Amino acid sequence: MIQLFHVYKQYAGEAPALADVSLDIDKGEFVFLTGPSGAGKSTLLKLVLCAEQITSGQLLIFGRNVARIRDTSVPVIRRNMGFVFQDFKLLPQRTVLENVGFPLEVRAFSPREVRRRSLAVLEQVGLAGKADKFPLSLSGGEQQRVAVARALVADPPMLLADEPTGNLDPDMTLEVMDLLSGANRRGTTVLVATHDRSLLERYRHRVVALEAGRVAFDGELAPKAAAR
Ligand SMILES: Nc1ncnc2c1ncn2[C@@H]1O[C@H](COP(=O)(O)OP(=O)(O)OP(=O)(O)O)[C@@H](O)[C@H]1O
Numbered sequence: 001m002i003q004l005f006h007v008y009k010q011y012a013g014e015a016p017a018l019a020d021v022s023l024d025i026d027k028g029e030f031v032f033l034t035g036p037s038g039a040g041k042s043t044l045l046k047l048v049l050c051a052e053q054i055t056s057g058q059l060l061i062f063g064r065n066v067a068r069i070r071d072t073s074v075p076v077i078r079r080n081m082g083f084v085f086q087d088f089k090l091l092p093q094r095t096v097l098e099n100v101g102f103p104l105e106v107r108a109f110s111p112r113e114v115r116r117r118s119l120a121v122l123e124q125v126g127l128a129g130k131a132d133k134f135p136l137s138l139s140g141g142e143q144q145r146v147a148v149a150r151a152l153v154a155d156p157p158m159l160l161a162d163e164p165t166g167n168l169d170p171d172m173t174l175e176v177m178d179l180l181s182g183a184n185r186r187g188t189t190v191l192v193a194t195h196d197r198s199l200l201e202r203y204r205h206r207v208v209a210l211e212a213g214r215v216a217f218d219g220e221l222a223p224k225a226a227a228r
Pocket of ligand 1: 011012013016017035036037038039040041042043044195
């Protein structure tokens with residue numbers, strides 16, 4: 001589903017943000033991307049989201065070489081992805097229901113269908129009662145769940161999340177992780193960047209650890225470390 005071959009990403013600075021990264025993420029996988037601050041996690045997600053371009057190497061997304069992709073094709077690729085950011089990126093002037101329905105609106109679903117599906121996914125994240133509220137009147141955890149609902153509403157084949165639990169307390173963290181795991185069980189490929197080692201140990205998924213832009217580890221944590 002996502003393949004990187006010897007990918008380098010160099011911003012203006014001297015050291016590359018990603019150096020010689022080769023990875024293969026299959027359909028239906030749940031992958032944690034981890035590593036210290038500055039290791040390149042967000043950069044890798046941005047490349048997959050086509051928000052940044054690789055400097056060299058090859059990146060295939062849904063089998064498509066995106067190094068030579070035209071700007072007009074980017075929305076087509078993104079239509080197959082949901083994303084969750086640490087800072088939520090909710091639209092403050094729109095209600096919770098409207099925020100969640102946004103990905104369906106851009107896909108030209110009828111207003112009735114947008115409402116039906118948005119309410120259903122809000123129910124799933126335990127926020128049906130907040131549908132008519134505005135995001136800023138919600139707690140951080142609730143806003144994050146709205147962001148997850150928005151990412152899931154269109155049932156995307158692929159979900160990307162950058163520190164989706166970074167602002168949450170332990171209970172909310174588990175709730176958000178359970179939502180992501182539920183989507184994965186229904187077939188969505190999930191890629192989550194996180195610093196939080198306890199998540200890696202609690203959820204037995206593939207772990208890709210980056211260090212200074214390079215893959216330092218790729219596999220499952222040893223059973224001893226994976227306290228369940
Ligand atoms: N737009 C940019 N311009 C220049 N350098 C950048 C840019 N974005 C990231 N970098 C640099 O690239 C490197 C990797 O950054 P990145 O944000 O991908 O790391 P990260 O692992 O996500 O870190 P964090 O956990 O702190 O978010 C860092 O050295 C960072 O300073």
